[in-house]
Amino acid sequence: MxxxxxxxxxxxYPGFLFQSGFSTFLxxxxxxxxxxxxNRRGPMYTGWAGIxxxxxxxxxxxSKEDIVPAAADQRAFAFMPILSLAAVFTAGLYxxxxxxxxFNSFEGDLIVVLYLLTIPSFxxxxxxxxxxxxxxxxxxxxxLTQLFAYEVPFFMAVLTPAVLAGSWQISKIAIFPxxxxxxxxxxPIELIAFVVAILALQAKLERVPFDIPEAETxxxxxxxxxxxxxxxxxxxxxxxxxxxxxxxLVACVFLGGFGALPQGGDQASIGVLGLVFGxxxxxxxxxxxxxVGLLLKTTLVVFLLSTLRAACARIRIDQIVRFSWRxxxxxxxxxxxxxxLLKAKGAV
Amino acid sequence: xxxxxxxxxxxxxxxxxxxAKFDFDIQGEEIVGARMQMGYNHRGIxxxxxxxxxxxxxxxxxxxxxxxxxxxTTAFVQATEKLLGLEVPKRGLYLxxxxxxxxxxxxxxxxxxxxxxxVGFDTLFMLVxxxxxxxxxxxxxxxxxxxxxxxxTIGGVRRDLTEEQRKKILAMLEPLLAxxxxxxxxxxxxxxFVGRIRGVGRMSKERAIEKCAVGPFGRASGVDMDIRRDDPxxxxxxxEFKVITSDExxxxxxxxxxxxxxxxxxxxxxxxxxxxxxxxxxxxxxxxRVPAGAAISRYEAxxxxxxxxxxxxxxxxxxxxxxxxxxxANLEAATESVVGALVADIPIAxxxxxxxxxxxxxxxxxxxxxxxxxxxxxxxxxxxxGIDWYRKNxxxxx
Numbered sequence: 001m002x003x004x005x006x007x008x009x010x011x012x013y014p015g016f017l018f019q020s021g022f023s024t025f026l027x028x029x030x031x032x033x034x035x036x037x038x039n040r041r042g043p044m045y046t047g048w049a050g051i052x053x054x055x056x057x058x059x060x061x062x063s064k065e066d067i068v069p070a071a072a073d074q075r076a077f078a079f080m081p082i083l084s085l086a087a088v089f090t091a092g093l094y095x096x097x098x099x100x101x102x103f104n105s106f107e108g109d110l111i112v113v114l115y116l117l118t119i120p121s122f123x124x125x126x127x128x129x130x131x132x133x134x135x136x137x138x139x140x141x142x143x144l145t146q147l148f149a150y151e152v153p154f155f156m157a158v159l160t161p162a163v164l165a166g167s168w169q170i171s172k173i174a175i176f177p178x179x180x181x182x183x184x185x186x187x188p189i190e191l192i193a194f195v196v197a198i199l200a201l202q203a204k205l206e207r208v209p210f211d212i213p214e215a216e217t218x219x220x221x222x223x224x225x226x227x228x229x230x231x232x233x234x235x236x237x238x239x240x241x242x243x244x245x246x247x248x249l250v251a252c253v254f255l256g257g258f259g260a261l262p263q264g265g266d267q268a269s270i271g272v273l274g275l276v277f278g279x280x281x282x283x284x285x286x287x288x289x290x291x292v293g294l295l296l297k298t299t300l301v302v303f304l305l306s307t308l309r310a311a312c313a314r315i316r317i318d319q320i321v322r323f324s325w326r327x328x329x330x331x332x333x334x335x336x337x338x339x340x341l342l343k344a345k346g347a348v
Numbered sequence: 349x350x351x352x353x354x355x356x357x358x359x360x361x362x363x364x365x366x367x368a369k370f371d372f373d374i375q376g377e378e379i380v381g382a383r384m385q386m387g388y389n390h391r392g393i394x395x396x397x398x399x400x401x402x403x404x405x406x407x408x409x410x411x412x413x414x415x416x417x418x419x420x421t422t423a424f425v426q427a428t429e430k431l432l433g434l435e436v437p438k439r440g441l442y443l444x445x446x447x448x449x450x451x452x453x454x455x456x457x458x459x460x461x462x463x464x465x466x467v468g469f470d471t472l473f474m475l476v477x478x479x480x481x482x483x484x485x486x487x488x489x490x491x492x493x494x495x496x497x498x499x500x501t502i503g504g505v506r507r508d509l510t511e512e513q514r515k516k517i518l519a520m521l522e523p524l525l526a527x528x529x530x531x532x533x534x535x536x537x538x539x540x541f542v543g544r545i546r547g548v549g550r551m552s553k554e555r556a557i558e559k560c561a562v563g564p565f566g567r568a569s570g571v572d573m574d575i576r577r578d579d580p581x582x583x584x585x586x587x588e589f590k591v592i593t594s595d596e597x598x599x600x601x602x603x604x605x606x607x608x609x610x611x612x613x614x615x616x617x618x619x620x621x622x623x624x625x626x627x628x629x630x631x632x633x634x635x636x637r638v639p640a641g642a643a644i645s646r647y648e649a650x651x652x653x654x655x656x657x658x659x660x661x662x663x664x665x666x667x668x669x670x671x672x673x674x675x676x677a678n679l680e681a682a683t684e685s686v687v688g689a690l691v692a693d694i695p696i697a698x699x700x701x702x703x704x705x706x707x708x709x710x711x712x713x714x715x716x717x718x719x720x721x722x723x724x725x726x727x728x729x730x731x732x733x734g735i736d737w738y739r740k741n742x743x744x745x746x
Contacts (some may be wrong), residue, residue: 215692
């Protein structure tokens with residue numbers, strides 16, 4: 001029975017099926033919002049308002065010819081997409097989208113998720129490296145350079161709510177604002193860290209203005225230049241899921257996860273159902289609303305990412321390194337100090 | 349000292365809208381050497397013109413470029429009119445100039461969109477191209493066509509403008525001017541965009557003059573040269589306009605020059621429409637045979653000075669037509685301006701001259717004839733070889 005449950009968790013919810021489905025929905029949303037901001041209509045024909053377009057794209061890619069360059073390292077070339085997809089899937093399993101204690105939740109899972117979210121960047125670097133094409137090599141080195149720029153500010157930003165909540169467990173950080181009555185104001189306090197995290201996440205996802213590694217007009221497809229067919233489809237899916245996991249992580253640690261309304265009481269006694277809309281609804285309805293709440297917050301984060309994408313030009317690799325070390329890193333340190341000060345005063 | 353890598357870009361590359369080959373030597377991300385190679389787009393238009401009469405040439409020359417199509421026909425008819433000694437009626441000149449300025453407008457708007465796309469600013473690209481449609485609609489209203497207007501003819505223009513059309517176009521100009529001013533603001537102020545273009549692709553004034561840079565590219569390096577003012581043609585002697593120059597000497601300067609030229613062009617179009625003289629639009633009777641002699645015509649195309657040289661020999665067909673498209677003058681300088689920049693700057697630096705490779709492309713082919721051991725094959729030999737080849741391989745007899 002237990003094994004079946006775990007299998008369901010991994011394969012259906014919050015695992016493979018849910019992550020694939022919801023992340024393609026997020027990609028559709030991103031494309032639609034981006035298109036509307038450019039006075040275009042975006043995907044239109046597959047499903048309602050083109051909602052199935054991302055899935056159609058992936059299916060189409062899966063059916064395409066798969067070409068491996070003769071000079072490339074065959075095995076490593078094929079392994080990299082799978083490695084990065086596995087990493088983001090695993091990271092997604094730790095997100096508390098279902099249960100206060102997600103089935104494999106433990107003290108310190110935040111670190112594990114952050115670590116797993118770094119793997120795709122390395123996989124992308126190695127993918128470019130093993131492709132042996134000048135564009136791939138350029139893209140690969142850019143991936144790595146960019147990694148050094150955004151990773152530290154991202155970690156620092158995510159550290160802030162963890163210190164505030166006094167826990168390394170994502171679900172505990174998520175419910176922290178809702179456990180004590182009137183405690184929701186910790187969310188606005190983390191605003192600077194939230195902004196840093198959004199910018200760093202955009203860089204992690206390699207989207208405008210930080211799409212330097214795969215800048216189409218400069219390095220064609222960056223590390224993915226030589227990829228085609230199934231392998232490219234897997235990378236595409238991985239990118240979608242990375243966006244979902246990243247956005248959901250930010251929603252969990254900064255926006256209070258599945259909680260919605262401020263309410264008091266001890267988290268352990270409240271449990272999942274009570275926690276959500278607690279005394280107001282309870283039961284399955286409360287649970288569902290909690291899930292919807294988290295997904296809405298994730299969608300909000302993706303909406304912010306899309307807006308950022310529409311509003312900027314792509315910056316250069318030297319500019320992103322300078323930007324993140326001159327602004328993002330000091331901002332996150334300042335935020336960290338603010339939180340420490342509050343903690344020392346006993347305000348939190 | 350890092351290793352030097354050879355990075356080929358082209359003939360097929362996402363940043364190129366037309367095929368051309370660029371070879372860069374890079375150390376890390378820095379470019380230490382740049383070369384370019386053309387010849388993927390040669391169509392032999394100059395040669396085609398020699399086989400056609402002057403009116404047919406107009407339609408061929410219109411197709412040199414998909415964007416500055418009017419520039420090439422105007423330059424050609426001006427040269428032909430010089431040979432024929434024609435005096436074009438005032439209204440004809442005004443209408444011709446009107447299309448010139450509208451063409452400059454849509455070409456610069458197109459360029460702004462492309463430049464934004466090259467640095468990943470797709471929102472500006474989409475919005476600018478949306479509003480470029482207004483210009484295209486105006487052009488369609490005037491000429492009936494969106495790209496190859498076919499409005500020029502020797503001795504004037506082919507279509508007149510009615511009073512309603514004139515009013516309608518004036519009304520369409522209002523939102524266009526407002527929006528172009530808004531885009532001018534974005535193109536010169538948006539931090540991430542300006543951060544990408546300021547100080548990149550530098551070309552000093554001295555070097556620009558040495559390399560014969562023309563048009564907005566030259567003007568952005570402080571070369572104060574504009575054929576419309578320096579060697580006026582069409583209705584320009586009667587019109588008032590500013591020549592925009594900039595001392596920035598980089599891509600930012602080129603954006604500045606172009607966006608303010610857009611605004612200036614909007615005003616010029618309005619000025620032309622408001623002062624449109626009455627009268628004929630073309631010379632009624634034009635000789636089919638053009639007297640012997642040669643004439644040169646200079647024209648300020650959106651991309652810079654366009655030069656056409658025409659030699660007539662007393663027949664209906666020109667003996668020689670020579671086209672010097674503005675990209676020809678700018679391409680070398682642009683390739684040079686990339687050296688010292690980063691790989692990320694290549695697309696925008698090359699695009700900053702608004703290149704049009706198909707306008708420029710000329711080929712010189714030196715065939716290596718293995719059988720005869722000679723470097724060159726004569727035309728007769730090549731023709732004979734073709735006939736033999738088809739007879740042998742395809743069974744076609746000529």
